Amino acid sequence: MADDATPIEPPLVKTKIIATVGPACADVGALRELVLAGVDVFRLNFAHGTHDWLDGVLKSIREIEQELDRPIGVLGDLSGPKIRLGEIAAGQLLCQEGATVVFVRGEITDASQELTCTYLPLIDDVEPGDRILLADGIVELVVTAEENDRVICRVVRPGTVRSRQGVNLPGVALSTPSVTDKDRKDLAWALDHQIDFVGLSFVRSSADIRQLRELIAAHPGDHAPHIVAKIEKREAIDDLEAIIDITDAVMVARGDLGVEVDLATVPMLQKRIIRMANAHRVPVITATQMLDSMTNSEFPTRAEASDVANATLDGTDAVMLSGETAIGTNPTAAVAMMSRIVSEAEQSEQAVGGDVPRLFEPLARARALEVTEAVTVGAVSIAEQLEASLLVIPTLSGRTALAVSKERSPVPVLALSDSTTAARRMNLYWGVRSLGSIQTDTSPRRLLDAVCSWGRKLGVLQTGQRLVLVGSSNWSAAGHDLVMVHSVPPGE
16 A cells, blocks of 8 residues: 555445436546545446547546545446437427427428437337327426328327437337447447446336347457446336346446336336345445536535435445436435435434345345355354454455445455456445455454554554455355454554
8 A cells, every 4th residue: 555545444324325427527637536526436427429439438537536545446337328309400399289280200300390210120110109209308298199101199188399409218118139239349449448337228128138248248348347237228127137136236227217107106116226225235326316416516405315315224335426416416425415415414414223134035146155244244243242443354356345345344344355357346335445465365363463553554444443354264164154253452
């Protein structure tokens, strides 16, 4: 560890913070401020920015990682088959209630009541009675007829639409693949640059996750980022458990989800997704408009603060900022406010016993070995009973740290890994602070001594404080099978 490294304290804020990179925070100074304010993972939105621009952003993130001697995760978010309106000749179209609007093929039309869109098969996929939502659901059309390669619609919810605004087709089975040609190019860039997570947009079924894994496996090299399944379509809700069972992480993408389903159902769907992800030992991210007013305002609304706190109490592993950091007037303030809100929620959670059930249940797909799962449960209990200062976990893949994370330990977790990739991935795990500067290929006693030396140097451990180690005895090949209790000795 570098002598001038910024201290990495056991996390006071256990819920992780993801920040989207955009023009407002793309330079190295702004990114450093966000990390120091509490960002654990940066999101690169492939819907915006060239690969050359992304090259520069990623280089800056890795420089900051080296400077601060702390792992920083990076999430590359594939655009997916996002459907948008084509160009409107006048730039916008007023859709009056009861009026007729016609979709035609092509990129632009001069007719006053005609629209085009980027999804050419729309003409073929919709049927009379289907709903078409425009401009994030502000305008609603109902298909009344198909004739002569045209789709005739009636306006049932009026409003003004503009060129390139989003189109949603709730309940319509799209013929387009979940991974577009653009996504394949962006995925290749992500794999070549060792991106830690890849977000798959508009997931419809577990088959979409399998397809993405096959594309990753077919790419030259052996880097395999963790897949984040974004839940934002009705079809994904219908296949939710199968998706969660096969993915590495899941995101409650409330923006498009709130358009695809009845908006009134989104809060309960959010709770359902978080609950199921926790039961399956899968990290879950809550996203979209969490502190949206801070894009242009100094403070969030009371409703936004409550939203973030409730997601934290529900058991989300991470909360995500989008426009607040990408294009906002003060990205650092947004991150700092997010950190303050989740900190207060976490303290309240501990005070009342927590709203997140701590369950040890065998599941269809284990995230860690059976012995490891059992040992972690015991270690969390021991650490809590002894009021330990740290739970220490050496791990190669990060699976043991994830198992401990899902036990919602009130004791801070320090995960050690010789793998930079694993250390970065663990930045998504609730309550886990990862560290890659301590060698794990050594005896449990030497490892604990190294942690004590590190902790005293940074001022985060004091003589007499207790540590609990989840390790391996080397007597068994069954995974982590050892729990040790250690007291911090006097410093030299």
